[in-house]
Amino acid sequence: MSIRLRLTLWYSAVLAVTLVAFGVAIYLFVNFNTFSEPKARVKEQALQIQVTPSLDFWDRLDLKINPYTIQDQEMFIQLVNYKEGVMRRSDNLIALKLKFPYPHLKEPATKEEGHVHLTAGKYPFVVYQVPIVNPLTNETVGLLQVGAYTGSQVKFLDELRTTLIFASIGVVLIAFTIGLFLARQALRPIEGVIRATNQIQHGSDLSVRIPREGPNDEMGRLTDTLNGMLGRLELTYNGLDELYKAQRRFVSDASHELRTPLTTIRGNIELLERMWLPSLELMGGQGELDGFRNESHAENKEGIVQRTVLTREAMQDIADEAKRMSGLVNDLLALARADAGYEMEKRQQQLLPLVEDVARRAQLLPRSAEWRIGDLKELEGVEVNAHGDYLRQLLFIFIENAFKYTESGYVELGSLRSSEAAGIVIKDTGIGMNSDEIPHIFERFYRADVSRGQKSGTGLGLSIAKWIIDEHSGSVEVTTKEGVGTTFIVWLPIAFQHQSNGV
Structure with missing residues (x-):
């Protein structure tokens, strides 16, 4: 429920309660004033009527009314004799064939004097009741009822009550409608805030500002504060974005710049290896032919051989490190391309020949586990739809990673298929991983526990693999257990599927 609707409901409820209380107060006030005059008249008439209890010659209790005490002919009078069970009524009641209801002798109301509202037939009356007491026995023997017709007053009060009810309902509905409109107008700047924040949330344009409307009230000050905050965020974001772009350019440029000298180093090292190896072999063969005629010549030859061996070892170390640095530079270059939004040029191609080519070339990788x-x-x-070179790189990353952590056992390449995707399975029987490590293995430079950290590597391979999978709209599943092994399943969406072998 929106704030606008809640506010409208709240003050509508307050208004409704106020109108009910005000209406009840008006109704009670009018009711009191409307009936005060007839109540006064019937009381005055009742107090003027003289009722005489006496015993007639049959020893029966008789209640007599002095007719000279009746001043108003519009009064309706009824006298009840509880002892004899008889009732005397004024002529107007007899003519209308009406009787006032009265309390029985045993009811407490028979001993109370006062006003009551009664209905005789279908006519409303206000009646003043006076109990008749025998002065000799102090016993209630009768009841005098003097009433006045109040039909016009009752009708007026009914109409007043109906008017108050419907007027209150109408006022509440009108107030609710107007209040909803006013609340919407008052809270319109908040809608602007919501729209602006949604644009910022779903986009990268921090130049959006909230329109400034209305007076300098709380909403206006809130709008100014948010616009100021957005301005500072824009400056900060633009600065960070420029810094990030500069960092990406640096990584990309550094990777390109490092590739050239590393390639040169590796080329020269390989050239020196090719040059030194034939010289050493030739020197060894010629020395055997000459017989190393003197001892100094033998010593010189031994020193040359030692220096040659040390030089070759140094060149081999340099070549290994250059190769490792080349791999790191290539990984950094691939990630720099990923950060720069590089889009691979993909084409539709057969998946099986590509995987078979990778399987054939994987046999030549350094390994201690069996390749299946x-x-x-x-x-x-x-x-x-794939980029062939990157897809091969993806598979080699998983295969080399499996060989690296599988010292015994085997690494196996398999396949799966679903209705919409083909799965390439790389399974090993290596050291496996803890389940807590799985969410982090595709993070850059992440290395698992100490036992896995003893292996050489940059921690970038699986990050590059995840980027390649994402670029191919694929997914990867990981199943692992410490001491048992790890299984990766790379799922690639099928672009086309030939019908063969009844499939």
Whole structure:
């Protein structure tokens, strides 16, 4: 429920309660004033009537009214004799064939004097009741009822009550409608705040500002505060964005710049290796032919051989480190492309030949575990939209990672298929991982526990693999257990599927 509707309901409820209280007060006040005059008249008449209890010659109790005490002919008079069970009524009551209801002798109301509202037939009356007491026995023997017709007053009060009810309902409805409109107008700046924040939430344009409308009230000051905050956020965001772009440019440029000298180093090292190895072999063969005629010549040859061996070891170390640095630079370059929004040029191609090519070349990777090529028939006839080189890099990352952490056992390549995707399975029997590590393995530079950290690597391979999978609109599943092994399943959406073998 919106604030606008809640506010409207609240003050509508307050208004309704106020109108009810005000209406009840008006009704009670008018009711009192309307009946005060007839009540006064019937009381005055009742007090003027003289009722004489006496015993007639049959020893029966008789109640007699002195007719000279009746001043108003519009009064309706009824005298009840409880002892004899008889009732005397004025002529107007007899003519209308009406009788006032009266309390029985045993009811407490028979001993109370006062006004009551009664209905005789269908006519309303206000009646003043006076109990008749026998002065000899102090016993209530009768009841005098003097009433006045109040039909016009009752009708007026009914109309007043109806008018108050419907008027209150109408006023509340009108107030609710007007209040809803006013609340909407008053809270319109909040809607502007919501629209602006939604644009910021679903986009990167921090230049959006909330329109400033209305007086300098609380909403106006809130709008100014939010606009100021948005301005500072825009400046900060633009600064960070420029810094981030500069960082990406630096990584990309540094990667490009480092590739050239590293390539040169590796080329020269390989050239030196090719040059030193034949010289050493030639030197060894010629020395054997000459017989190393003197001892100094043998010593010189031994020193040359040692220096040559040390040089070759140094060149080998340099070559290994250059190769490792080249791999790191290539990884950084791939991630820099990912951060820069690089879009791969993909084409539709057969998946099985690509995977078989990777499986064949994986046999040449350094490893201590057995390399198994499982059942790949689920990939037959499947075509995917892919960048071939990056897809090969993706598979090699998972395979090399499996070889790295599987010292014994095997690494197996398999396949799966669903209705919409083809799955490439890389399963190993290596050291496995803790389940808590799985959410982090695709983070950059993340290395798992100490035992896994003893292996060489940059911690960038799986990050690059995740980027390649995302670029191919695929997904990856990971199943692992410490000491048992790990299984990765790379799912790629099927672009086309040939019908073969009854499939």
